Amino acid sequence: MIKLIYFDFNFWRIDILRLSLSYSNIPYEYERILRKDWINKKKNYPFAQLPTMIVKDKVYSHTHSLAHFCAKKSKLYDSDDYKAIIIDQVLDWANEITNKIAPSIRAAMREKDLKKSERLRKKFIKNDLHLWFFYLESLLKRSSSEKLFFTDKFSIADITAWRVIYWFTSGKLDLINASFLNKLPLLKKYYEKISCLEYFSELSEFKEILSSN
Numbered sequence: 694m695i696k697l698i699y700f701d702f703n704f705w706r707i708d709i710l711r712l713s714l715s716y717s718n719i720p721y722e723y724e725r726i727l728r729k730d731w732i733n734k735k736k737n738y739p740f741a742q743l744p745t746m747i748v749k750d751k752v753y754s755h756t757h758s759l760a761h762f763c764a765k766k767s768k769l770y771d772s773d774d775y776k777a778i779i780i781d782q783v784l785d786w787a788n789e790i791t792n793k794i795a796p797s798i799r800a801a802m803r804e805k806d807l808k809k810s811e812r813l814r815k816k817f818i819k820n821d822l823h824l825w826f827f828y829l830e831s832l833l834k835r836s837s838s839e840k841l842f843f844t845d846k847f848s849i850a851d852i853t854a855w856r857v858i859y860w861f862t863s864g865k866l867d868l869i870n871a872s873f874l875n876k877l878p879l880l881k882k883y884y885e886k887i888s889c890l891e892y893f894s895e896l897s898e899f900k901e902i903l904s905s906n
């Protein structure tokens with residue numbers, strides 16, 4: 694049995710693992726750690742970060758590594774090296790854009806400095822928001838012939854791209870309006886199609902992500 698551990702809120706780092714396993718009906722256990730308990734628990738995890746996964750009494754971390762493992766188990770990775778490297782780039786893109794927006798989130802959540810957060814968020818919007826989604830759209834353009842899936846076959850790359858685009862267009866990020874995607878019509882169309890895939894949108898995890906605050 695695979696055990697996944699994350700905080701008590703939904704985020705792409707954990708959701709891509711849950712969605713991937715659920716897609717292939719692989720059972721998993723999910724432990725949600727309360728933020729207030731983290732300070733005492735942090736030291737118990739190999740890189741002092743979440744998500745973490747436990748399989749056969751061994752502990753593993755880092756989103757990309759865990760996604761690779763779960764996607765392989767779920768048949769959502771690719772045995773072709775040239776497809777696998779496309780998937781890996783989408784996972785790395787998700788990490789990169791997260792690292793770009795993270796300082797503005799950290800300023801609000803940890804430092805409780807809303808002025809600083811606003812300043813950093815505006816800087817992110819000016820320098821990185823369009824640029825990093827443009828990079829993703831360009832990757833889709835050059836990787837996919839049908840423009841339906843990154844590797845022309847549903848994979849963890851599509852789950853990841855969908856989850857991160859959802860995050861940025863959901864209105865949950867202050868000052869970021871979903872309309873930024875209008876300037877990237879190919880990516881917007883791709884996102885809308887992935888959102889409507891029956892075998893994906895019917896997953897209980899998908900519905901839970903959409904219904905959470």
Ligand SMILES: N[C@@H](CCC(=O)N[C@@H](CS)C(=O)NCC(=O)O)C(=O)O
Pocket residue numbers: 704706735741742743744754755756757
């Ligand atoms: N390199 C890690 C980064 C994970 C990460 O940044 N996790 C954050 C939550 S999204 C975390 O654990 N923050 C709490 C802390 O660092 O104390 C990965 O790829 O999973």
